[in-house]
Amino acid sequence: MAEDSGYQHFPTPPTIPISKFIVNIPEKDLQSLKDQLRTSKLGPRTYENTGADGKYGVTYEWMSQAKDYWESTFDWRGVESTINSIPNFIADIPIPSASTSQDNSFRIHFAALFSQRKDAIPLMCIHGWPGSFLEFLGILSALQNKYSPVDLPYHIIIPSLPGYAFSDTPPLDRDWRLEDSANLLHKLMCGLGFEAGYALQGGDIGSYTARIMAGTFDSCKALHLNFCPIPCPDEKVHGRLPIQEWEKRGLERADDFVKYGTAYAVEHSTRASTIGFVLSSSPLALLAWIGEKFLTWTDETPSLDQILESVTLYWLTETFPRAMYPYRQETVYPPPQARTEDDYRKVVSQGAQRHMPHNDPKYHCRQPLGYSWFPKEIVPIPQSWASTTGNLVWSNKHPKGGHFAAMEQPKELLADIEEFLTQVWLTGI
Template sequence: MSVPFTNLPAKATLRPARFNVSIPQAKLDELQTLLNHSKLAPDTYEGSHEDRKYGLTNKWIREAKSVWEKQFDWRKHEEHINSFPHYVAPVVDDGIEYNIHFVALFSDKRDAVPLVLLHGWPGSFLEFLPIISILRKEHNSFTLPYHLIVPSMPGYTFSSPPPLDRDLRIQDIARIFDKLMVGLGFVDGYVVQGGDIGSKVGRVMAVEHASCKAIHLNFCIMPEPVNASKALSTTEEIGLIRAKEFLRIGSAYALEQATRPSTLGMVLSSSPLALLAWIGEKFLDWTDEDPPLDTILESVTLYWLTDTISRSIYPYRQVSSTLFTPGSIGTHENPIWHINKPFGFSWFPQEIAPVPRSWIETTGDLVFFRQHTKGGHFAAVEQSAVLLKDLEDFITQVWK
């Protein structure tokens, strides 16, 4: 008898291997030792500001370190992670074989819609486990309306790292993921959902690959387009203030990741406490409400145990190339990647750059738009049910 949600589509040509997350105890012991000996910075004026005006507070990092050392249980998280079906599939692209890790729920419903969910930085496949959990509770394999595929980008967690002898760009990731989806049997088409870097990859998949039939995003950082409407709602005006503040005081990390990724990767790979500070700050600043510390520690621990950080920031060299153009909010959306397919968008007020609908409309054929009053950059985690409802309504509207 087959395990629920594991029957591959009949047209699949790839034969992915089942995968189990099992971190060697020696790596966990090493992490514990490093944490025990990680030195905390001395208290400073900058580190005393509870509003995090100058970054994390000494109080937060001290308490987070203590919880990580004494209370956090990776094996408990590992057990939850392994409750979902994991796979690794070989995808050959430009003469290189990548082993792409992904979480998947395959449906036995004949008209199930293939849906690929794309994470960003500093995210991972963990971002979409809450949405998958909702659907797994509501459906069995014969009623599940979607095939859910959550791949790890090259360099992230359990996917192969980028090659050492050549650059890896957004277009390459899009092509690899399209080959993955087609190889899994979705030759008649699929839908993409993405945020952060996943939105960039998804946009290219929608434009350059015929198999992608529709796309839903929740991130669209961009400068003001010349042909956008000047009439803005009060909510949109507030969103633009937040976007400009992000550019002014919150985007220096992106410039560092874009211009000195090698040096930064070395620094963050040398200390788990440094990694916690770098990533933890983003989880706190980019969300509507501070997420539970356990959620932050799970993501940071996964990054540490899989040596992800130094291999994961390469997309910033490409997507941040125009981030700091004077007066600009974010990277220019390349005109060749204008979406000429059904395009949906979910707008959350505490996104790092919540730009107006009229701006987003200039980047594609926007047929679905929904504005929310709560939620931030990690919408799939913060507002799982809300984002899922948007996605389901969008698919109902556009999938034929």
């Protein structure tokens, strides 16, 4: 971290312990990764993995090329240099203990750019899976290029969710839920001096966390999302909501995803332990599982370097098995009850119930809500549907972009965030 960058100075003294953080993975860990790549073998060529369309997942050709590049060419130290060009920190946040009366300390990693302006807007942007704080480096870079510390309009905070990257693992002695993560990130913002008001932005699991924060804490004054998956709102409550032609194309993509692209989520939510062991055993297994998502959930295919940055971070920090808790929460296990004759006739046709925070009345967003629509999002819902989840006052449609909007379209997403905050923050929030 450059000591004279000017972006690392807190606007007020933090009320929680915070230390500067430099990413520097031990050389032995990098060598271990290379050794495992060198000694690992790909599975045999099959009908499924030799199809050029990738219908059945990543192809043999892509895996072979990615393995060779990862082993011989990929430069993790260069990634570290980019990360460390941004101020990074570790915050120690108290959380209740399940076994004692004393609080435990939970370490949360975050990258940040702090402004010297007195009226700067505190803004937290929250990543999802299989993303990380790396998704937002493009936005941070764009802000550095556009503003100096003197005129930066935001204090922008990019945390690593609990269990991800350099943040601590959720406790082993109790169930950790999205509400726990939301509470922890709220404490981080308050500890940084932003209890009077902050804005949130989120995609994927980050959108769930941000939604819960907005529905729980009055300190959240505005919420912007680029991911808001919900089923069609009840027509008896909301009427027949309009769907534009371009939104129908998005719903076709959503339908394909729900039918044919969610096997990973079922495994995550119902067998988190098993898949955690599988993907912790081999970097190639992790590459196949995560690489597939970057190939199929994006509009334009990211560079191999971009994909390997995320996979390498996950491997070196053992993120995958530590980060499955949000998926466990999605699957609803109703209490045992007597079955009717009709119930027995539906046991095969009915899947598991799913819980999505975005259509949970408890988390209806009373604050100003913004929504950015990207055509290659995995579940790009119509703006009229998003409006049923809160006080939607701003929305925008983009001609390109997918699930990883912050990584794929950083300038466009940043422009959306800035326009939304300019509209709602300056109108008396």
